[in-house]
Amino acid sequence: MLYATTTPVDKRRAFRKLLASGELLRFPGAFNPLSARLIERKGFDGVYISGAVLAADLGLPDIGLTTLSEIAGRGRQIARMTELPAIIDADTGFGESMNVARTVQELEDAGLAGLHIEDQVNPKRCGHLDGKEVVDTDTAIKRIRAAVDARRDPNFLVMARTDIRAAEGLDAALDRARRLVDAGADAIFPEAMRTLDEFAAMRAAVDVPLLANMTEFGKSDLFSVQQLADVGMNIVIWPVSMLRLAMGATGRALDHLNAEGHLTGLLDAMQHRADLYDLVDYEAYNHFDTSVFNFTVER
Known part of the structure; x- marks a missing residue:
């Protein structure tokens, strides 16, 4: 945490x-x-x-x-x-x-x-x-x-x-x-x-x-x-490789959004919310002091 x-x-x-x-x-x-x-x-x-x-x-x-x-x-x-x-x-x-x-x-x-x-x-x-x-x-x-x-x-x-x-x-x-x-x-x-x-x-x-x-x-x-x-x-x-890859993907996503009006077709290319929550360790924060603040992590 x-x-x-x-x-x-x-x-x-x-x-x-x-x-x-x-x-x-x-x-x-x-x-x-x-x-x-x-x-x-x-x-x-x-x-x-x-x-x-x-x-x-x-x-x-x-x-x-x-x-x-x-x-x-x-x-x-x-x-x-x-x-x-x-x-x-x-x-x-x-x-x-x-x-x-x-x-x-x-x-x-x-x-x-x-x-x-x-x-x-x-x-x-x-x-x-x-x-x-x-x-x-x-x-x-x-x-x-x-x-x-x-x-x-x-x-x-x-x-x-x-x-x-x-x-x-x-x-x-x-x-x-x-x-x-x-x-x-x-x-x-x-x-x-x-x-x-x-x-x-x-x-x-x-x-x-x-x-x-x-x-x-x-x-x-x-x-x-x-x-x-x-x-x-x-x-x-x-x-600079990871930045280049991230910016390249962002540019393509913005082009797709301009062309299609939505990003539904790119969901498989995105980091899933569950993976992001795991990476930032939401569960550890949730268990730190549930008497102060509590929430549910969606999967």
Whole structure:
């Protein structure tokens, strides 16, 4: 009932243990708290919270317009709704070193299991758009050092994302990743890698966990979980996929409503009310204190 019973500290500890196992962890992107609970129900390893999704949820493009308070608030709402660890996209840290430090502590307090901070210039762009610019190595290192120094829970995962592959090539990405690991990054998110061979090269370059981003319509081919496991990836995310599917279905439903004047023909495509009630655990609320409030759950 209400929120997760596992504390953020325990989620982080369990996540670190699972990450150390070496198996590939699957983190679909949640676009709201209810979808995070469904991700848990379906047996995945964790929840990813995309900056692009959070921006889109506000009707904004992913170009650095969202604020730390917006990200932390929505991150808290999603993370507290699931027993799974949740990793959040913290963009560039919402500023430079001191801002990065505050970002880490705000997101720790919001109950997240970890974050990633990227090496783009401010304002940033969506990772799979052309024309990205990255900061110099010294600035990128300072961001990660600030993040590591600021965290209070040593199990809070500080992941460094590098976007340099698209700007300067693979060799630059490998070198940047090594430098970020030396700066204290717990894991590396190499954005917009194009082939399995590139992922394999990154695996050979660093000895920390690696994240693969399987976002549709981007720079990377869409590899399977098994393909990514075979080249040594540790986490795979589908950051915007669930939102895209939900919005696609909503668009088709609105077209159907315009054309037919009703949605009777789409009932089989909908989540049944009974399934929704089960997912939000109506029965637990009903039994919590029937002397205060009581209702019947229809099936």
